[in-house]
Amino acid sequence: MIDERRQDDLRQYVRLLLALGEEDFDGIVQNGTEYLDDAPGAEAPARRLAEEEFAGYLADQRTWPEVLESDRLLRAFRDLDLAGIVARVDFTCCQSCGVCEIGDEVPDDEHHAYRGYVFCHRQDMHGAVHGDGLYLSYGVFTDAPVQVPGGSAAIGEEVAAALRRHGLQVDWGGDPGKRIGVPLTWRRRRFGRFAVWPGGPAPAAAPGPGGLSVSYCDHRRGHHEDRPVPVSLAEARTVLHALTPWENNFAVFEGRSGEVVQMRWKKGRRLWLESPDPAARCSRGRHVTPDEADDLVTALAREDRVALDRLGEVETVPWG
Numbered sequence: 001m002i003d004e005r006r007q008d009d010l011r012q013y014v015r016l017l018l019a020l021g022e023e024d025f026d027g028i029v030q031n032g033t034e035y036l037d038d039a040p041g042a043e044a045p046a047r048r049l050a051e052e053e054f055a056g057y058l059a060d061q062r063t064w065p066e067v068l069e070s071d072r073l074l075r076a077f078r079d080l081d082l083a084g085i086v087a088r089v090d091f092t093c094c095q096s097c098g099v100c101e102i103g104d105e106v107p108d109d110e111h112h113a114y115r116g117y118v119f120c121h122r123q124d125m126h127g128a129v130h131g132d133g134l135y136l137s138y139g140v141f142t143d144a145p146v147q148v149p150g151g152s153a154a155i156g157e158e159v160a161a162a163l164r165r166h167g168l169q170v171d172w173g174g175d176p177g178k179r180i181g182v183p184l185t186w187r188r189r190r191f192g193r194f195a196v197w198p199g200g201p202a203p204a205a206a207p208g209p210g211g212l213s214v215s216y217c218d219h220r221r222g223h224h225e226d227r228p229v230p231v232s233l234a235e236a237r238t239v240l241h242a243l244t245p246w247e248n249n250f251a252v253f254e255g256r257s258g259e260v261v262q263m264r265w266k267k268g269r270r271l272w273l274e275s276p277d278p279a280a281r282c283s284r285g286r287h288v289t290p291d292e293a294d295d296l297v298t299a300l301a302r303e304d305r306v307a308l309d310r311l312g313e314v315e316t317v318p319w320g
Contacts, residue, residue, distance in 0.1 A: 007045060010035055012130075014049050018057045019129040020090060021188030022223075025050060025197040054197040061189060066234050069168065069184035073134070074241040076162040077118070078290045081245045082269055084115045085138075085158060091119040095137050103141060105220075107246065110268065115148045116140045116155035118180075128186035133171075136180040152176040189238055192229035204230040207256060212236045212301050216251035220244040228254055233301040240293055245269045253297050255304045261296050263288075274317065275306040281319045286311055 013035050017028045032046030077087035086105045092098040102117045118138040120128070128134040138159050139152045148154050153176040160170045160180060171181030196203060207213050213228035216239050231239070236253055243249050243265065250264040263273040266287075273293050274285025285308070288296075292311060299307035308314050 006036065007049070010046065011049050011053065014046075014053045015057075016126060016129050018053055018190070019187045020125060021190055021194060022090070024193050025054060028054075051197060051199060054200065058190065058195060058200070061187075064187075064189070064234075068187060068189075070186050070188060071234075071238060071241065072166040072168050073163070073182065073184065074238070075290065076159075076166040076168065078241055078245065079162050079165070080118060080159060082289070083158065083162075084113055085155060086114055086117040086119075087159075088117075088119040090125050091121055093122050095121055095123075097121070098137060099139070103143075106141075107267070111141075111143070113268070114141060116152070116158075118155070118159045125186060128184060131185040133181055133183045134186060136182065138180060156180060189232075189235045191231050191235045192225050206230055208232070210301050211256075212297070213254040214239055214251060216243065216249075218242070218244050218246075218249050220246045220249065228252070233298060236297050236301060237294055240297060241290060245271070253300055255300045255306075257304050259300060259304065259306045261293075261300050261306055263293055273311075275308060283317045283319070284308055284314045285317070286314045 010032055014028060014032055017023050017031060023031060028050045029043065029047050032050060033043045036042035036046065073089065077089065080087040086102060088102070088105060092101055098119050098121045102119055105117075106114045116139060118136050120134050120136050124135050136159065138155050140148050140155055150157075153174060156172065156174070156176055160172055163170050163180075163182060169183050171183065172178065192203070207230040211230055211232050214231050214236055215225050215228045217224040217226075221244055239251050240263075243251055245265045247265055247267045250262065252260060252262040254260050259275070261273065261275055263271055266272050270287050271290060271293060272285060273288045273296065274283040276283045288311065295310060296307055299305060299310070
């Protein structure tokens with residue numbers, strides 16, 4: 001028998017896992033059971049609470065605005081990655097582990113391209129999920145070939161500027177000895193297998209108006225949807241901006257009439273976007289910024305067309 005206090009703790013833990021969006025229903029039940037130290041009978045309350053919280057979370061999700069504070073943070077972090085600052089969300093368990101391990105996020109042959117880092121860890125996420133804001137750790141890579149003038153303070157300024165550019169408030173006075181505060185509530189949209197739970201509605205078979213189908217793989221995070229799943233435009237954008245900029249991470253977006261926009265991160269943090277033309281046995285595309293990719297995904301959802309014309313000149317790549 002699990003006492004009331006322990007059940008309350010479990011409920012808060014389930015809410016954290018829901019908002020992080022990293023586990024499907026079975027994964028949350030398993031984690032909840034382990035949270036109760038695998039005590040006899042622990043799976044039953046973990047499953048019951050997961051069902052209750054899934055229902056509430058997905059009902060609330062339907063009321064969310066198109067762009068969340070979490071989305072803004074992910075977009076700012078992608079900008080920072082492209083600028084040579086490794087940016088990661090929910091990275092390791094604590095600050096000490098994060099600082100020790102963040103260098104592993106730089107590909108072996110690209111150390112010359114990165115100057116510093118920023119991340120928030122799992123303990124930070126606890127507060128952010130409950131609306132208490134997020135705190136970011138940042139700094140320079142001391143073994144970088146070229147050191148940053150101004151050191152950690154300069155990295156902090158770049159991080160703060162990127163956050164503000166994407167519409168987030170920043171609580172930081174420039175002191176490199178203090179972490180950067182971002183007043184926000186963290187939450188992630190759940191879709192596909194991450195939105196399926198016993199007793200819930202059956203997954204949609206096709207995208208609704210203004211929606212898409214998506215498949216993707218983020219090798220670095222171990223996330224994937226191998227078969228296309230229907231998503232809203234907001235969910236599609238989250239897939240795009242959450243995709244870690246590591247070589248061969250990819251996403252494929254399909255419109256209602258079958259038109260496709262697909263993208264893949266290449267070596268050197270270059271994002272290649274293309275649209276296949278089966279009749280001509282070729283693909284047309286070019287390297288783009290995440291914002292340009294966002295623009296084409298938006299056009300595919302809203303206009304059901306591949307708007308390569310917005311990119312200017314594109315390349316034709318024959319198949320085979």
